[in-house]
Amino acid sequence: MTKSHHKPIGIFDSGVGGLTVVRAVRAALPDEDIVYLGDSARVPYGSKSPETVTRYALSCARFLLRHDVKLLLVACNTATAHALPALMSAVTVPVIGAVEPGAEAALRASHTGQLGVIGTLGTIRSGAYEAAVRTLDPSAVVTGEACALLVPLAEEGWTDDDIAFHVARRYLGSLADRAPTIDTLVLGCTHYPLLSHVIALAAEQVFAHTVCLVDSATAMAGAARATLDGGAERRPPGSGGHLRCFVTDASRLGELAPRFLGEPLASYELVDLES
């Protein structure tokens, strides 16, 4: 039997976007082994119903539990928004979603308690960020904007040009019309860090003041470290740091994975969650 602290951290996402979370976790916890699952055969989750997303998220979690993970990170904001309670009921290890760490980090960054969040349609419609923020600070106000085109833009690699800027500007313009006084904006989707440059430029144009961008991937990595430290479950230095990557579809993986992971993906294994 594997000693508890030697077990890997499990991380799943609807596709390759969650590799931004892997990257942040590896930076924060370089000795930990990670088992990653990207459900790329059923990506995206962001436009699908809560029922479908919950079914998919549970099948991802069951897969990672079979790899004996000590901690489960739900990298996907949409899966967190729709399925976190179901996931917490279904597994016995600690579960960290994408929303609460991002909400906490946003409240720490904000001076005014006026927060914005951008994400997929599913994440925004769920109201998950509003609920998480209000639990922490009932006086804070959260305004959300669904940005369906940002994921395909990031996957197309059009991340730093006129089209990306105008798309970001249109979404943030709509957000600013409804919430002109926000001082902090949560990037509530694993793909958005790739677009942070144009999002920052668009925010600068649209809001008449500085808006701080909060990346939920970094916030999740901090939450993972705190959870392991709380339970004395960290792996000893120098003993691990391996990444094992599973995907349900490998199309474009070689091209996309390095953009999100920040380095080439050494290897991957293909799995079928539907049979």
Add this chain to the structure above:
Amino acid sequence: MTKSHHKPIGIFDSGVGGLTVVRAVRAALPDEDIVYLGDSARVPYGSKSPETVTRYALSCARFLLRHDVKLLLVACNTATAHALPALMSAVTVPVIGAVEPGAEAALRASHTGQLGVIGTLGTIRSGAYEAAVRTLDPSAVVTGEACALLVPLAEEGWTDDDIAFHVARRYLGSLADRAPTIDTLVLGCTHYPLLSHVIALAAEQVFAHTVCLVDSATAMAGAARATLDGGAERRPPGSGGHLRCFVTDASRLGELAPRFLGEPLASYELVDLES
């Protein structure tokens, strides 16, 4: 037992985009009953591997066969490109894919035999249009361009504005760099008819001559009529014309379906193909 000509036509697509084919078939064959299946829980197919798309397409076809269809239309260009031979082997009714009718229509429209095709990454990488055109006319030349952002633009409803125009212009500009002399362009994806206005405008700017747009949905409807006429399988006038619609995820259906169908969707049924 249902008389053969009273049986419905089965049409499937990765999502709601195939309702453009339903619309064209209803215009061409108003007395036929149609059973439609949109695999919206696993949409899109266009960015996924041939193996995944073939598995999904076969499960869609099996579902429609259980509804005793007399003819199967594969509205999805990507599913046609990857899975048509597998589908033809698996079913006993005639199968019409999206590619061959579009290729035929393009050859009829072209004066020069220099054709362009735009579609998903899967459709373009498959070379399916090139293969279909060369079978019909070995002297014709087909150049393809994958346009990953056009489907999300159509679904976001940004179909007739500056951003849509600039996205279309960038893709067609890349196509024109490689194939400046095309005189016919196939819209090789169910979603693209919604963007035909900006695609036509972009083509006008990018090419120094007239380029004829060919919509594969209309071409498929013509092929369906010819197939039924060939086998004397048309339903008697005034006896049918009903549409029964199944989807695997209903999120955004009420908002999206009318854009593709051209009228409100009266009702739908939710099914799970994965259990």
